[in-house]
Amino acid sequence: MSPRGFSCHDHATCMSDMLERAETRCRDKGLNLTPVRRRTLEILLDEHRALGAYDLLAQLAAEGLGSQPPVAYRALDFLVNAGLAHKIEALNAYVACTHSGADHAPAFLICRGCRAVAEASTAPASGRLGDAARAAGFQIERTVVEAQGLCPDCQQDPAA
Amino acid sequence: MSPRGFSCHDHATCMSDMLERAETRCRDKGLNLTPVRRRTLEILLDEHRALGAYDLLAQLAAEGLGSQPPVAYRALDFLVNAGLAHKIEALNAYVACTHSGADHAPAFLICRGCRAVAEASTAPASGRLGDAARAAGFQIERTVVEAQGLCPDCQQDPAA
DNA sequence: ATCAGGCATGTTATAACATATCAACCCCGA
DNA sequence: TCGGGGTTGATATGTTATAACATGCCTGAT
Ligand SMILES: [Zn+2]
Ligand SMILES: [Zn+2]
Ligand SMILES: [Zn+2]
Ligand SMILES: [Zn+2]
Numbered sequence: 001m002s003p004r005g006f007s008c009h010d011h012a013t014c015m016s017d018m019l020e021r022a023e024t025r026c027r028d029k030g031l032n033l034t035p036v037r038r039r040t041l042e043i044l045l046d047e048h049r050a051l052g053a054y055d056l057l058a059q060l061a062a063e064g065l066g067s068q069p070p071v072a073y074r075a076l077d078f079l080v081n082a083g084l085a086h087k088i089e090a091l092n093a094y095v096a097c098t099h100s101g102a103d104h105a106p107a108f109l110i111c112r113g114c115r116a117v118a119e120a121s122t123a124p125a126s127g128r129l130g131d132a133a134r135a136a137g138f139q140i141e142r143t144v145v146e147a148q149g150l151c152p153d154c155q156q157d158p159a160a
Numbered sequence: 161m162s163p164r165g166f167s168c169h170d171h172a173t174c175m176s177d178m179l180e181r182a183e184t185r186c187r188d189k190g191l192n193l194t195p196v197r198r199r200t201l202e203i204l205l206d207e208h209r210a211l212g213a214y215d216l217l218a219q220l221a222a223e224g225l226g227s228q229p230p231v232a233y234r235a236l237d238f239l240v241n242a243g244l245a246h247k248i249e250a251l252n253a254y255v256a257c258t259h260s261g262a263d264h265a266p267a268f269l270i271c272r273g274c275r276a277v278a279e280a281s282t283a284p285a286s287g288r289l290g291d292a293a294r295a296a297g298f299q300i301e302r303t304v305v306e307a308q309g310l311c312p313d314c315q316q317d318p319a320a
Numbered sequence: 321a322t323c324a325g326g327c328a329t330g331t332t333a334t335a336a337c338a339t340a341t342c343a344a345c346c347c348c349g350a
Numbered sequence: 351t352c353g354g355g356g357t358t359g360a361t362a363t364g365t366t367a368t369a370a371c372a373t374g375c376c377t378g379a380t
Contacts, residue, residue: 006296006297006298007296032327032328034328034329036328036329052365052366053366053367054365054366066329066330068330068331068332069366069367069368070329070330070331070367070368070369071329071330073366073367073368074328074329089249089250089304089306090249090304092252092337092365092366092367107288107289107292109289109292109293109296109298109300111298112301118292118296118298120288120289120292121288122288122289123288124307127287128267128280128281128282128283129267129269129280129282129305129307132267132269132278132280133269133307133309136166136167136269136278136311136312137166137311137312137315138166138269138271138278138307138309138310138311138312139309139310139315140269140307140308140309141272141308141309141310142307142308142309143305143306143307143308144249144250144304144305144306144307144308145289145303145304145305146249146303146304146305147289147293147298147300147302147303147304148300148301148302148303148304149293149298149299149300149301149302150298150299150301151296151297151298152296152297152298155297155299192356192357194357194358196357196358212336212337213336213337213338214336214337226358226359227360228359228360228361229337229338229339230338230339230340230358230359230360231358231359233337233338233339234357234358252336252337252338252366
């Protein structure tokens, strides 16, 4: 529920914490965090904002880790399935998960100025949408909740 | 708040009601519901489910209303801007608005089996996401709320 | 030792979604 | 008659995502 991404923080620590968590998590779940996958996660964590698959691919290619689209999409699929990254549907872009815990239903605040993304949580089955779903007999499997707008920094930017 | 789209109804009446509303609305707002735009809306209303821009384009082309991508995207842009249709971000697809009234913040229940879509409403600024936004100083301009799952029909379908 | 299976990766090609740009046309009012 | 706004026609291109098939590598069974 408490967002991250718009606030100043010790980014080096933030990154190494998250990477360590990712490794622990993969070890526990028997998943293979290979070099390409790990590097992809690092890039996403480093940016703290939404990156397109082809932006990532350019980075990976510059580092000699592969140059064809499937390289990026495979790595992203792995990370998303492992719960280490999320797709931002409204941007067709990807972001590292900043939620340390296990499975969760993420919600996002997305700045249209700088593409910074803060991750919060939803309670999928509660609220009006849950009511509507129950009323209709609809079985919810996944929710996409994305709020677009301006982050505090970009609200003051002249180029708003 | 009450969804439509998963329930049996008199579809002919449903369509003509919605079309009439659309015409009234365009007249009132000084918008020009041209033949292509009107036909695009009819197709979306008729389906009651999410259609890709190229699906629509194929329909329009079959009727001699244009065969190039901009035809479909222009019509869809018009309808979305006029509040007569919505984009489903998670599917890169479009659906007719079933909410008769004025501007509103839509939320959707989307069946992954049949792509049927029911439209409900959100209360953008309330709830946990609104709290998180206020806490972060984030100014929400638009929200995307899409729940994916199975509609009652598709839950019983063998091909689930 | 060898072979089959799973899994990650390499490589090519293509599908699917979306926009830029410029020309032509039509309507209406100056 | 002329000019501007809005709509459409047409060509080309940009962007996002996946299909399909081949290769290498490890591991466990025979
Ligand atoms: Zn997350
Ligand atoms: Zn920003
Ligand atoms: Zn609507
Ligand atoms: Zn269904």
